Amino acid sequence: MVALSVLAILAAAAVPNFSAFIHRSRMTTESSNLVSDVEIARSEAARRNTTITVCPTADGTNCISDWTQRRVVFVDSNGDNIISNGEEVIRKSDPPASSMVIVASSLSTGATSIRLRSWGAPDSLGSWQFCEKSSTSAGQRVSLTGSGKPTSQQVACP
Secondary structure (H helix, E strand, O other): OOHHHHHHHHOOOOHHHHHHHHHHHHHHHHHHHHHHHHHHHHHHHHHHHOOOOEEEEEOEEEEEOOOOOOOEEEEOOOOOOOOOOOOOOEOOOOOOOOOOEEEEEOOOOOOOOEEOOOOOOEEOOOEEEEEOOOOOOEEEEEEEEOOEEEEEEEEEEO
């Protein structure tokens, strides 16, 4: 009986910690996926000597401003933020977890995409903050530097 009591106390203490671990893990995964998309776009832009676009999309063709949707990395040769015939899709990501809140900030007004030029520089600077809807744990911020290199850091969620 004493052993069961001790086990129950340990389990009660472990469950909140495990929940926080799951939230942190999901946050890290989602922010790392964006970092990976930007790094692939930057690398492909240099390799192909052209501009590569990273953007969220709901329909797999048109760029939108809702970064909680799946992302696509593609060669947007005419710069219209639409995957047209003949434009190569380099990578498609799965949508983030539905519990994830992603807020883009400091992007150019109305920006629906990030375009990385052949020398690695983005067309606009910005950052994305990843937070869980139902969690008080810390979030992640991914920032895009002037050289196009993404950085990630832990931040407080609202």
